[in-house]
Amino acid sequence: MTLDDTLPHLPRLRRHARLLTGDASRADDLLQDTLEQAARKSHLWEAPSVERVPGAALRAWLLTLMHRRFLNQWREEQAHRQESLDESHELQVLHASQESRWQHRPHEQLQLRLDLERGLAALPLAAREVLLLVCVEELSYEAAAQVLEVPVGTVMSRLSRARERLRVLMNEPARPVTGAPALRVVK
Numbered sequence: 001m002t003l004d005d006t007l008p009h010l011p012r013l014r015r016h017a018r019l020l021t022g023d024a025s026r027a028d029d030l031l032q033d034t035l036e037q038a039a040r041k042s043h044l045w046e047a048p049s050v051e052r053v054p055g056a057a058l059r060a061w062l063l064t065l066m067h068r069r070f071l072n073q074w075r076e077e078q079a080h081r082q083e084s085l086d087e088s089h090e091l092q093v094l095h096a097s098q099e100s101r102w103q104h105r106p107h108e109q110l111q112l113r114l115d116l117e118r119g120l121a122a123l124p125l126a127a128r129e130v131l132l133l134v135c136v137e138e139l140s141y142e143a144a145a146q147v148l149e150v151p152v153g154t155v156m157s158r159l160s161r162a163r164e165r166l167r168v169l170m171n172e173p174a175r176p177v178t179g180a181p182a183l184r185v186v187k
Contacts, residue, residue, distance in 0.1 A: 005058060006035065006038065006062065008055060009055065009058065009059050009062055013031055013034065013059075013063070013066060014028070014031050016063065016066065016132060016133075016136065016137055017030040017066060019120060019128075019132050020066075020070050020129070021070070022121050030066060030069060030070055030073070033069050034065050034066040034069055037069060045058070045061060059137075060139065060143050060146060063133065063137065063139070064146070064149075067129065067147055067148065071125075115170055116170065118169070119166045119169035119170050120132075120166070122169050123162055123165055123166060126158055127158055127161060127165060128162065129148060130155055130162060131162040131166065133147055133148070134155070141155050141156055
């Protein structure tokens with residue numbers, strides 16, 4: 001595996017990282033970490049002798065590296081959040097103010113995209129990953145199962161639940177992230 005082999009995969013890897021993290025700078029960091037790890041472990045990469053789609057195996061390998069790196073970062077963040085709940089609350093307030101700022105845009109396409117990003121962010125991690133791999137990256141169930149290191153049946157059931165949950169989330173009105181209870185209408 002050389003740098004030239006990975007170049008055609010960079011746009012799709014960046015898009016996948018962006019959808020996983022929901023943030024452009026974190027996505028760039030994840031992509032860079034993934035590529036650094038791929039360069040360090042390039043001696044472990046063995047190209048298959050026969051490929052139906054050229055480069056598909058390399059893309060799956062790079063997605064696997066990205067998936068593992070993302071999980072490690074996510075676990076580190078979860079441990080850090082347990083240590084400082086106050087900081088987590090500040091991030092939620094910041095996110096809520098940013099979300100309310102974007103909701104008043106007149107463009108329906110932008111609103112739909114934001115609703116989709118909000119829905120993806122609200123999905124459980126396992127559901128989001130399988131949805132992104134199969135629907136966005138267009139991996140087969142078998143390839144997604146290899147990337148996630150789970151059985152094919154698990155991919156299929158997670159995908160079904162993720163699609164249904166996203167459908168429900170896309171039809172719900174946006175809620176504030178501040179954790180405050182919704183206002184109740186009284187007569």
